[in-house]
Amino acid sequence: MKIDFRLKAATIFLILGVMTTSGFSRPRVVIMTDFPPVDVIPGGMGFGSAEKRSDSDDVQSMIRFLLYTNDFDVEGLIATSATFANIANKQHLFDMLYLYDHVDENLRSHDDRYPTAGELRTKTWQGRSGTWGRPVAEIIGEGKDSEASEKIIRLLEKDDERPVWFCVWGGSGDLAQALWKISKTCDASETERIIRKVRIYMIGFQDGSGKWLLDTFPSLFAIVSEKNYMGMFNNAPGSDKALSDLQWINKHIRKGHGLLGALYPESGFYPETPGVWEGDSPSFLYLVSAVRGLNNPEKPNQESWGGRFIQPDSTKNHWYDHPDGSIAVSKWRREVQDDFANRADRMLP
Secondary structure, eight states: OOOOHHHHHHHHHHHHTOOBTTBOOOOEEEEEEOOOOTTOEEGGGOOSOTTTEEOTHHHHHHHHHHTTGGGSEEEEEEEOSBTTTTBOOHHHHHHHHHHHTTTHHHHHTTOTTSOOHHHHHTTEEEOOSSOTTOOGGGTSSTTOOOHHHHHHHHHHTSSOOSOEEEEESSOOHHHHHHHHHHHHHSOHHHHHHHHTTEEEEEESOSSTHHHHHHHHOTTSEEEEESSGGGGGSTTOTTOOGGGTSHHHHIIIIISSSHHHHHTSOSOSSOTTSOSOOOTTTHHHHHHHHHHTTSOOTTOTTSOOTTOOEEOSOTTSOEEEEOTTTTHHHHTTHHHHHHHHHHHHHTTOO
């Protein structure tokens, strides 16, 4: 018997509770990334200008993310403070989209839901520089608005009650500033209504704004991965390195897959250990596996490609790493990498 895949997918999402009155809905996603130049020099090299020396894992993660944009409603790409110079520069994201522009037509030949590079450029926003490692008093408050924080406010005020997932790879200051301003300009009921739309998956704490968000908004849905994300690392304990080493990357991503694949960095921060170091990717892989019906994203205690989490305090909607550790992510390596390779092949003519 032949099963209509669209009917099957709709059934899955109905079970997951992510159907809306308007029908099938893809996750609304905003990426907040401390994004370096696309020709980033891994910081561990020990040389190069401050602006270019950084952790190249964000470039790795962004290339993977762009291959999944057909599964999401991408609402924003935000440049947050990054590199040794502690700057935010959305031009770096524009440079990445220039590379995406060389393959997006090929991607749409497989799925017309892939956005154009032009569409993504209109949703690329500038965050504040100089926030990395700073206390919250220096990050949020009067006079600390940014293009990104203002765009976030407009996004959350849209007449659309679907949740917005903020995948925080870098600092969370622009999001914190937006919620601070909302709380100061809206009454309590409107503030709470907006807070209920926010979903955060945060990779550690890079400045004081992350803790402030948790302390200020106990009802805020927030996943904080402080160590489990390391399951994406090539050398994660118990993982199959043959599925993520430089040889695998060269074969499936870097060689023969166009400009976008070619720019996938050989390593993360330390060039002497090449391969996959995408510590930020679990933030959206958590949603990718939900799209496939593996997990309900509203229930972080379930297993997912982005890990598994616990809620230490039932009075707060805050979730932290499950005791399984990095295995909660690395256990899915074969499925994750096979899917990555298949999507990379879509970049080919």
